[in-house]
Amino acid sequence: xxxxxxxxxxxxxxxxxxxxxxxxxxxxxxxxxxxxxxxxxxxxxxxxxxxxxxxxxxxxxxxxxxxxxxxxxxxxxxxxxxxxxxxxxxxxxxxxxxxxxxxxxxxxxxxxxxxxxxxxxxxxxxxxxxxxxxxxxxxxxxxxxxxxxxxxxxxxxxxxxxxxxxxxxxxxxxxxxxxxxxxxxxxxxxxxxxxxxxxxxxxxxxxxxxxxxxxxxxxxxxxxxxxxxxxxxxxxxxxxxxxxxxxxxxxxxxxxxxxxxxxxxxxxxxxxxxxxxxx
Ligand SMILES: NC(=O)c1ccc[n+]([C@@H]2O[C@H](COP(=O)([O-])OP(=O)(O)OC[C@H]3O[C@@H](n4cnc5c(N)ncnc54)[C@H](OP(=O)(O)O)[C@@H]3O)[C@@H](O)[C@H]2O)c1
Numbered sequence: 001x002x003x004x005x006x007x008x009x010x011x012x013x014x015x016x017x018x019x020x021x022x023x024x025x026x027x028x029x030x031x032x033x034x035x036x037x038x039x040x041x042x043x044x045x046x047x048x049x050x051x052x053x054x055x056x057x058x059x060x061x062x063x064x065x066x067x068x069x070x071x072x073x074x075x076x077x078x079x080x081x082x083x084x085x086x087x088x089x090x091x092x093x094x095x096x097x098x099x100x101x102x103x104x105x106x107x108x109x110x111x112x113x114x115x116x117x118x119x120x121x122x123x124x125x126x127x128x129x130x131x132x133x134x135x136x137x138x139x140x141x142x143x144x145x146x147x148x149x150x151x152x153x154x155x156x157x158x159x160x161x162x163x164x165x166x167x168x169x170x171x172x173x174x175x176x177x178x179x180x181x182x183x184x185x186x187x188x189x190x191x192x193x194x195x196x197x198x199x200x201x202x203x204x205x206x207x208x209x210x211x212x213x214x215x216x217x218x219x220x221x222x223x224x225x226x227x228x229x230x231x232x233x234x235x236x237x238x239x240x241x242x243x244x245x246x247x248x249x250x251x252x253x254x255x256x257x258x259x260x261x262x263x264x265x266x267x268x269x270x271x272x273x274x275x276x277x278x279x
Contacts, residue, residue: 006198029057
């Protein structure tokens with residue numbers, strides 16, 4: 001299955017996330033692609049991601065016949081606040097230069113001439129967008145206009161920040177990536193803005209941020225009916241309410257199970273029951 005943002009660029013409906021995989025990143029990305037994932041998420045941020053090891057996996061996959069254009073690669077620009085001393089850019093340079101240097105370094109890590117999606121890892125402040133965010137966004141818009149990224153997006157945004165960006169940017173984001181809490185109606189407010197603007201909503205930490213939901217008897221009952229596991233129910237639920245889920249699993253068995261969530265369907269009534277669990 002593929003989803004399409006307002007600029008008509010297709011994106012696979014399930015994404016493999018590479019955060020916190022450390023040295024296992026290469027092996028896990030190879031495995032995820034071998035098992036069927038076609039979209040990979042990373043970031044040029046050494047605290048949490050090994051982007052260069054994603055690139056090593058891509059090189060190995062290419063040798064096995066998996067062509068670059070059959071994969072969807074997403075990476076991020078992370079500002080100095082989200083980095084340690086190993087910034088992939090000159091931290092004393094202006095923000096436009098930082099974005100360009102980080103992006104070029106991502107292309108080099110990933111051994112590619114373009115990425116499919118380039119995401120601002122997060123705004124500088126919790127409320128509203130700062131002048132610095134606008135400068136970074138303009139640099140990201142330039143990358144989009146140059147054709148070196150097919151989509152641009154933003155992560156860790158509030159509904160207010162996303163509205164501001166959609167109203168005032170020259171180019172609206174095509175993707176949003178947020179930690180998705182069931183207690184916030186599965187990020188309902190942000191998802192609704194995305195729907196209005198034709199933006200693809202990517203939900204992360206769907207399992208780790210919602211452990212109570214995962215263990216809820218309601219989920220177990222539905223899982224039992226479908227002969228599935230609770231994680232599969234959550235991923236399927238996410239897809240059916242219009243979300244693109246990320247999985248961060250390190251287990252081949254879980255990778256297979258997660259992908260199987262595309263093979264069954266929840267009823268409308270089951271969707272409504274799941275929506276109510278954490279409210
Ligand atoms: N933009 C941002 O700021 C940001 C922040 C955080 C994450 N992300 C992205 O989102 C991705 C996913 O995040 P996450 O790791 O928190 O996601 P997650 O999929 O909610 O959590 C993964 C954890 O759940 C466990 N798990 C148990 N059963 C599972 C199953 N059937 N399928 C999948 N996982 C299962 C995994 O253990 P096993 O390994 O044993 O399966 C792992 O410990 C990250 O890798 C990253 O790409 C982005």
